[in-house]
Structure formats: structure tokens, C-alpha cells
Amino acid sequence: MLILAIESSCDETSVAIVRDGAVLSNAVSSQIKLHEEYGGVVPELATREHLKNFMPTAQEALRIAGVETGELDAIAATRGPGLPPALMIGLKAAQAMAFALGRPFMGINHHEAHLYSPWIVGDPLHADFENFEPNISLIVSGGHTMLVHVERELKHHILGGTIDDAAGECFDKTAKLLGLPYPGGPQMDRLAQEGDPGAYEFPRPLLNQQNDDFSFSGLKTSVRYFLEKNPDLMEDRKTVCDICASVQAAIVDVLVKKTLRAAKRLGVRCITASGGVTCNSALRRELKVACEKRGLKLRLCDPQLSTDNAAMIGVLAERKLIAGEPATDLDVEIKAGWALE
Ligand code: KG4
Ligand code: ZN
Numbered sequence: 001m002l003i004l005a006i007e008s009s010c011d012e013t014s015v016a017i018v019r020d021g022a023v024l025s026n027a028v029s030s031q032i033k034l035h036e037e038y039g040g041v042v043p044e045l046a047t048r049e050h051l052k053n054f055m056p057t058a059q060e061a062l063r064i065a066g067v068e069t070g071e072l073d074a075i076a077a078t079r080g081p082g083l084p085p086a087l088m089i090g091l092k093a094a095q096a097m098a099f100a101l102g103r104p105f106m107g108i109n110h111h112e113a114h115l116y117s118p119w120i121v122g123d124p125l126h127a128d129f130e131n132f133e134p135n136i137s138l139i140v141s142g143g144h145t146m147l148v149h150v151e152r153e154l155k156h157h158i159l160g161g162t163i164d165d166a167a168g169e170c171f172d173k174t175a176k177l178l179g180l181p182y183p184g185g186p187q188m189d190r191l192a193q194e195g196d197p198g199a200y201e202f203p204r205p206l207l208n209q210q211n212d213d214f215s216f217s218g219l220k221t222s223v224r225y226f227l228e229k230n231p232d233l234m235e236d237r238k239t240v241c242d243i244c245a246s247v248q249a250a251i252v253d254v255l256v257k258k259t260l261r262a263a264k265r266l267g268v269r270c271i272t273a274s275g276g277v278t279c280n281s282a283l284r285r286e287l288k289v290a291c292e293k294r295g296l297k298l299r300l301c302d303p304q305l306s307t308d309n310a311a312m313i314g315v316l317a318e319r320k321l322i323a324g325e326p327a328t329d330l331d332v333e334i335k336a337g338w339a340l341e
Contacts, residue, residue, distance in 0.1 A: 001321065002073045004061070004097070005314030006054075008090030009082025009110050010143075011041045012307065013053040017065035018314035021127035023120065024065035026304075026311040029053040032183065039182045040172075047085040054093055061310075072103055076317030079107030079328070080338030081143075087334040095330050104327035106317040111340040113312040114139050115148055115156060118272040118299040120315055125302065127315045129153060133270045133297070136263040138255060140283070141275035142168035142183065145255075146340065147212045147262055150272070154323055158340060159262055160212025167251055168277045170216035174223045174247050178240055188244045189280050195238075195245030197282075200226070202250040212262050219250055248282050256286045263296060274301035276308075 007014040011031040017024040031049045035041050062069065077094030080087060091107065098105035115137050121128045132153055139146040145162040165173065168185055175184020180191075203222055205215040223243070233239045255277075263271055271291055277283060278301050291298040305312055321327075 001318055002067065002071055003314045003318050004058075004069070004072050004075050005108075005310040005317060006058075006075075006077040006090040006094050007110070007308055007310040007313050008050045008054070008086050009078045009080070010086060010308060011035055011046050011049075012309070013050050013057050013090075014308065014310035015054075015058045015061035016310035016314045017061050017067050018311065018318055019065075021129070021315065021318065023125035023311045023315070024067065025061045026125070026309055027057045027061040027064065028309055029057045036182050039176060041083070043083045043085055046083060047089065050086055050089040054089060069097070069101060072101060074098075074104045074106060074317065074321060074327070075101070076106040076108055076313050078110045078113070078313055079332070080335035081110055082336060084334060084336040087336060091334050099330055104321070105330055106320060107328035107332055108313045108317055109338055109340060110308075110313075111139060111144065111146070113316045114141070114274040114301075115150065115340070116153075116316050116319070117274045117305050117312040118301045120305055120311060121302065125305070125311060127319070129319065134268055135270040135272045135299070136259060136266065136268050138259045138271070138273040139275045140167045140255060140273065140277035142166060142172060142185075144275070145214045145216070147259060148340070149262070149266060149268065154319065160214070162214040162216060164215050164217035165220060167214070167216060167255060168275070170220050170251055171248075171277065171280075173220045177220075177224055177227055178234065178243065185277060185280065188248055189282070191241045192245040192248045192282065195241030195243070197245040197249035199242035200246040202226075202246055204250055204254050207254050207257060212258060214254060214258065216251065219247070223247055248280070252280070252282045252286050255283060256290050259287070260290050260294065260296075264294075269295075270297040270299065272299040272301070274306060276306055278306040279303050
């Protein structure tokens, strides 16, 4: 099966070509630089960029894959959740292509695609569902933090999620307090490598509660109060690195401990993680250490598929078509607030 997939839910325009589980191409046009000066994604600007970048990105994906549109068997796109005007561009382009080619269209939930993205591995990238096993999956991005029990392929249920800020949002907002450029997560990660994670003690919200929920807004507030009380600390680079390392340690500690606790409680022997924050070096390291200690398998999403991409949309669409799920009507609208079910 040959699928063209589109992702445009936030600030990445991406088009991928997937054939029988193999990712033939995954073209991504990122807008990070554009939004940097505003300190966050500006929906109006994102929409214009998607419009501008869609055709070149689609052409690049087809060229790299060596595929003509007439060969395609199906078209897929992210239907939600995401920024409404951004989503509309990818969804409507996909529906128009499916209509013109007379092929089925699949509207995909962005989080469900993240959920299965750790099963896309290797170089060249390909789906590895032959080795699939039940898992506890941590989805950590700028917009979401979720723990999901994946009982079998395409069968999952949400265990818990953040009740306020997402983990990536906490990284970005605390980085902003420290005067670091947007997006702050990768900057904090980089500076934290030169810092001492034990230098300052920041709260580990909800860590001692026996549930699968997260809360990060209190942590961000405590960093703000701390910096207001100690403004001089920001003058010294070493201290800024120590603060980054200490905040990162608090976020990672909560994510890792709560994920492993859920796995233990449910008797699940495999952990997976996906979403932009999975690029964080401390999170990757601590999950590895914790899983090795307990003899659990760990599947970390490939860093190039951790941030938003169309390859994960195409791979999931293919699995759904193979499983016999019906195609999506060509006239459906976006679902901007589509929660993972
Ligand atoms: O999944 P993603 O590309 O977009 C959505 O939010 O859906 O995730 C972006 C988030 C941002 O908050 C960014 O700061 C964070 O992932 N991030 C990181 C790192 N790389 C990206 N956070 C911490 N450390 C990193 N290395
Ligand atoms: Zn995402």
C-alpha cells in the first residue's frame, strides 16, 4: 500500500510517503525560526507559512520517494487536535487530493500517531509492528503530557494526563524566565549538561499522589518566585546552568517515576515514549536507567520522529486501513480539540 500523509497541526508542514510500512520520505518544513521572535507559535503566521510551504514540501516528499501521485493508494492527514487554521490546510489539501485521484482518505488523530511512533525504527525508517508488545506510553510535547496503556495495536486507553501545563510548556516557560530563546526546551537541555541537577531543590508536583496525572504549573511558578528573590543568580552562567539542570531534573523525575509506577501497577513490561520532549537527553537517559534496572523493555521514539512529522501519520493510517478501519468521509471537518479516546 502506498500512502501520502500530511501533518500541519502546529508549526511544522510535513508530507511523507509510506509504502508497506517503509518510510520512503518524510519532508518537514519547520517554522521555529519564524515564531522565535514572538516567543511562541502565532496561529495567523503559522497558517500563512503552511500555505506557502505545502506545495514545495509535497513535491520534495514525492521526489525523494520517487513516486508519482497517480501511484498513490490512499491519502492521510492529521484531523486534530491542533491549531484550527493550520489543521484546515493539511486536511483540505488531503481531501482534495483523495477526491481528484479517487482514492480513500484517512483523517488521523495527532496523538494517536505520536502513540505508535516509537514503533517506527531504523535507517531507513520503517514500521516494526512484528515486534509490537503491550506497553505504557508516555506522550510528552509542548501541548500535551499523557500516560496511555496500549493493550494491543490500535487498542489503548488513557491513564492520566496533565491537569495544567504540559511538560514541554514547563520547559519553555521556565526557559523564558531565564531569558533563553524560544523554544526553550532544547536550550535548557543544552545548558543543563553543564549544570548540577542537585544544585537547587524544585518541587516534584503530584509525585507522591497515587494517580497517573501530572501538574507542571506549580513548578514553573516556584522557579519564578525563586528568580524574583534571587535576581543576581541570573548574571552568572554557571548558576543559570545549575538552575536549568535542577528544573530539568524535577520534570524528568516526575515523568520517569510516574511512568514506571503505572507499568508496575498494571504488570506491563514495555515502556514507550514520544513527542518533542522525548528529545530531552536527561529524560532519555533516566528512562533507560530505570527500565534497565527493572528489566523492562524501552522503546524511545527516534529523535527525528519525536517532533511533529507526517511519517507517523502515514504509518498509522496504513495500520488502520490494514486492520479494516473504514476510510474517513471526504467532507469531514477538522477536530481541533480531538481528545485521544
Ligand atoms: O511534539 P512537539 O514538536 O510539538 C507539540 O507540542 O506538539 O514538541 C515541542 C516541545 C516544545 O515544548 C520543546 O521545547 C520541547 O518539545 N522539546 C524539548 C527538547 N526538544 C524539544 N524539551 C526538552 N528538551 C529537549 N531537548
Ligand atoms: Zn505533536
